[in-house]
Amino acid sequence: QVQLVESGGGLVQAGGSLRLSCAASGRTFSTLSMGWFRQAPGKERAFVAAMSWSGGSTYYADSVKGRFTISRDNAKNTVYLQMNSLKPEDTAVYYCAAGGGYTDVRPSMYAYWGQGTQVTVSS
Numbered sequence: 772q773v774q775l776v777e778s779g780g781g782l783v784q785a786g787g788s789l790r791l792s793c794a795a796s797g798r799t800f801s802t803l804s805m806g807w808f809r810q811a812p813g814k815e816r817a818f819v820a821a822m823s824w825s826g827g828s829t830y831y832a833d834s835v836k837g838r839f840t841i842s843r844d845n846a847k848n849t850v851y852l853q854m855n856s857l858k859p860e861d862t863a864v865y866y867c868a869a870g871g872g873y874t875d876v877r878p879s880m881y882a883y884w885g886q887g888t889q890v891t892v893s894s
Contacts, residue, residue, distance in 0.1 A: 773797040773883040775867045780888030783857055787892070791852040793867030793885055801845040804873040806881060807852045809863035809890075816866065818876035820852060830874050835861075857892045864889050 779791040793805070806821035820831045820841040829841055838857075843850040850867060870882030 773799060773803065773869050775869060775883055775885035777865065777867050777885040777888040780865060780890045782891045782893065785858055785892055785894050787857050788853070788855045789857065789890060791854070791865055791867075791888060791890075793850045793852075795848045795850070795867075795869065797848075800848040800869075803869045804871055804875075805841075805843060805850040806868045806871055806873070806875070807841060807850075808866045808868055808878055808881075809861075810866070810887075811863040814863075816878045818878075819865070821871070821873040821875065822850065823873040828873055830876075832876070854890070857890075859892045859894045862890060862892050 774796040776794050802824050804823050807819040808816050810816040822829050822841045826843050838855050840853040864887040866887045867885040868881035871880035
C-alpha cells in the first residue's frame with residue numbers, strides 16, 4: 772500500500788512558477804514509477820508527466836514539455852513537479868499517482884493517487 776500527499780499548489784500569475792511535492796509513505800516508493808496528472812473543471816483527468824523508478828527516464832505531455840520538470844528523491848520518498856512559465860490553461864487540480872509505467876498516460880494504469888492540490892494561474 773502506498774499513500775500519497777501533494778502540496779505546493781496555489782495562486783500564481785501567468786509566467787510564474789510553482790513547485791509541487793508529493794510525499795509517499797510505504798517502503799516500495801523507490802520501486803514505483805511516479806506520475807503527475809491534472810484535472811480542470813469539466814474536463815477529464817489528463818497526463819502531465821511521469822518518471823521511472825530510478826529517475827533515469829521521464830515522459831511529458833506535449834503541452835508541458837520545456838516548461839515542467841519532474842524529479843524524485845527516493846531517499847525522501849518524494850516526487851516533485853517544477854512548473855515554469857505557467858499559463859492560465861495550466862489551471863487545474865494536480866494529482867500525484869503511482870504504480871503505472873512511466874510511459875502510461877491513462878489514469879486507469881495507476882493504482883495509487885493523492886488527494887490533489889489546486890493550481891490557479893491568473894492572466
